[in-house]
Amino acid sequence: MDVTREGVAYRADGQAAIGPGVPGLDAFGQGRLRALVAYGRKVFDLREGFESVRDKRREPKVVPALVAAAVFFCGLLRTRSFNALEPKLREKPFRRLIGAPPDGEVMGSADTLSRALRRMDVATVRRLSVGIVEKAERNKVFREGWHGALHTVAIDGWEPICSYNRHCDRCLVRHVRVEQRDGTIVEQEQYYHRYAVAMLIDERFDMALDIEPLLPHDLRPQGAAKNDEDEGELTAAIRLLRRVKQTYSWLQVVVADGLYPNGPFLTVVKQLRMGAVIIARKDGDEPLKEALSIWGKQPPHEVFDDKKGGERVELWDCRDVTTLSTYDGPIRVVRAVVTDQAQPNKPPHTWCMVATGVAAARLSSRQVLAVGRGRWHIENTGFHQWVTRWYFEHVFVHDAHAILAIFWLFFAGFNLLTLFLYRQLRSYGRDRGRDVTRTISRLIDEMNDDLARLDRSPWDTS
Ligand SMILES: [Zn+2]
Numbered sequence: 185m186d187v188t189r190e191g192v193a194y195r196a197d198g199q200a201a202i203g204p205g206v207p208g209l210d211a212f213g214q215g216r217l218r219a220l221v222a223y224g225r226k227v228f229d230l231r232e233g234f235e236s237v238r239d240k241r242r243e244p245k246v247v248p249a250l251v252a253a254a255v256f257f258c259g260l261l262r263t264r265s266f267n268a269l270e271p272k273l274r275e276k277p278f279r280r281l282i283g284a285p286p287d288g289e290v291m292g293s294a295d296t297l298s299r300a301l302r303r304m305d306v307a308t309v310r311r312l313s314v315g316i317v318e319k320a321e322r323n324k325v326f327r328e329g330w331h332g333a334l335h336t337v338a339i340d341g342w343e344p345i346c347s348y349n350r351h352c353d354r355c356l357v358r359h360v361r362v363e364q365r366d367g368t369i370v371e372q373e374q375y376y377h378r379y380a381v382a383m384l385i386d387e388r389f390d391m392a393l394d395i396e397p398l399l400p401h402d403l404r405p406q407g408a409a410k411n412d413e414d415e416g417e418l419t420a421a422i423r424l425l426r427r428v429k430q431t432y433s434w435l436q437v438v439v440a441d442g443l444y445p446n447g448p449f450l451t452v453v454k455q456l457r458m459g460a461v462i463i464a465r466k467d468g469d470e471p472l473k474e475a476l477s478i479w480g481k482q483p484p485h486e487v488f489d490d491k492k493g494g495e496r497v498e499l500w501d502c503r504d505v506t507t508l509s510t511y512d513g514p515i516r517v518v519r520a521v522v523t524d525q526a527q528p529n530k531p532p533h534t535w536c537m538v539a540t541g542v543a544a545a546r547l548s549s550r551q552v553l554a555v556g557r558g559r560w561h562i563e564n565t566g567f568h569q570w571v572t573r574w575y576f577e578h579v580f581v582h583d584a585h586a587i588l589a590i591f592w593l594f595f596a597g598f599n600l601l602t603l604f605l606y607r608q609l610r611s612y613g614r615d616r617g618r619d620v621t622r623t624i625s626r627l628i629d630e631m632n633d634d635l636a637r638l639d640r641s642p643w644d645t646s
Pocket residue numbers: 351352353354355356375376377582583584
C-alpha cells in the first residue's frame with residue numbers, strides 16, 4: 185500500500201489511480217524516463233523531430249539531431265549549465281538517452297553545443313515544439329477547450345535575461361539610474377532580452393505555443409511605443425499573435441493584461457477572427473470609462489457566492505460599448521467586485537475586463553471574469569516555473585540566435601512533459617489541490633535517478 189514517491193498512486197497497468205492506497209509503485213517497470221521517451225517516440229515522433237533539426241555549420245563533428253536532443257534533455261532534466269552538462273556528454277547513460285551511437289561520434293564539449301546553437305536553424309527547432317502541440321490537438325487532447333469550450337491563448341511580455349555586464353550585439357539596451365554605495369546616482373546601461381510569449385491556457389494543459397523577441401527601438405515600425413529603448417511589447421505581441429493564429433488555426437480567444445485593451449490590438453484580434461478578454465485597468469480610458477458612467481450607482485447585475493473559492497462576487501455587465509474610437513465594433517465590458525469571505529474587512533478586489541468577438545458573444549459574465557483571472561497561468565505555470573524550476577534565465581550561450589534556439593528546445597521539453605504528466609501519469613496536481621510544481625520536481629528527480637541506471641537505449645523499438 186505504497187501511495188507514491190511523488191504524490192501519485194499508480195495501478196499495476198501503469199495508469200495512475202485516483203485515490204490513495206493503491207499498490208503498483210513502479211508501474212512503468214522501467215522507470216519514468218524510459219516511459220517519457222517511449223511516449224515521445226510513439227505519440228510525437230520525437231526521434232524524427234530531432235532529426236529534422238538543421239544548422240548551418242559546415243561538416244559538423246556532431247550532427248544537429250544530437251545537439252538538439254542534448255539541449256532538449258538538458259532543459260527537461262534541469263541541468264543548470266552547459267558546464268554541468270559537459271561530463272554527461274561523455275557518459276554512456278546520457279549518450280543512450282539522446283540516441284548517440286555507443287561507440288560512435290564524440291559528443292564534444294559545451295563549446296561544440298554553443299557553436300551549433302549559434303548557427304541552428306530556429307525554424308526547424310520551432311517546428312519540433314509546434315509539432316508536439318499540433319499532434320496533441322489532432323489527438324483531441326484539447327477537445328474540451330476552456331471556459332465556454334473555447335480554445336484560449338494568453339499573450340504576455342517576458343524578460344528572462346537582464347544584466348549590467350554581459351551583453352551581445354543583439355541585446356536590448358536601456359539606461360537606468362543606479363544608486364552607488366556613497367549615495368550618488370549614476371546612469372548605467374542595462375542589457376536585456378525581452379520577448380512576447382504565447383501560451384495555450386487550459387484547465388490542465390498549459391502549453392508553450394510561440395515566442396517573439398522584441399526588437400531594438402531603432403528597428404521599430406513608425407508609430408510604435410515611445411520613450412522605450414525597445415520597440416515595445418505591443419508591437420512584438422501583434423507580430424506574435426498573427427503567427428500564432430496562422431500556426432494554430434483552432435485557437436479562438438486571446439487573453440492579455442492591462443497593456444492590451446486598445447484599438448490597434450483589438451483590431452488585429454478582429455481581423456484574425458478571434459475573440460478577446462483583456463484586463464482593463466484605467467478608469468479614464470475607453471471603453472471602461474463609458475461602461476463606468478453607464479453603471480453609475482446601479483446595483484450589481486448578478487451576485488453569487490463562490491463557495492469553493494470562499495468569495496462573494498458582484499458583477500456588472502455592459503454590451504455594445506462603441507466609444508473606443510480606434511476600434512470599429514462593439515465591445516463588452518464586465519466588472520467584478522470580489523470579496524474574500526474569510527477576510528470581510530479586507531477591501532474587495534475589483535476586476536474589469538473588455539471582451540470582443542466570440543468571447544463577448546459566448547461567455548457569461550462569470551466566465552469573462554474566470555478567463556480574465558485565469559490569465560495568471562502564463563505568469564505562474566509559464567514564466568515563474570521556467571525561471572524557478574527550469575533554467576531559462578541562465579545564459580547558456582550569450583547570443584540572441586542561440587538563446588531562441590535553446591528556448592524552443594526547452595519549450596518542446598516543457599510541452600512533452602506537460603502532456604506526459606497529465607495524459608500518462610494523470611497526476612492532477614492542480615485539479616486535486618496539490619502543489620503541482622513540487623510534484624513535477626519530484627518526477628524530474630526520479631528521471632535523473634533513472635538516467636544513472638539507463639543500461640540500454642530508450643529509442644530501441646525491439
Ligand atoms: Zn544579449
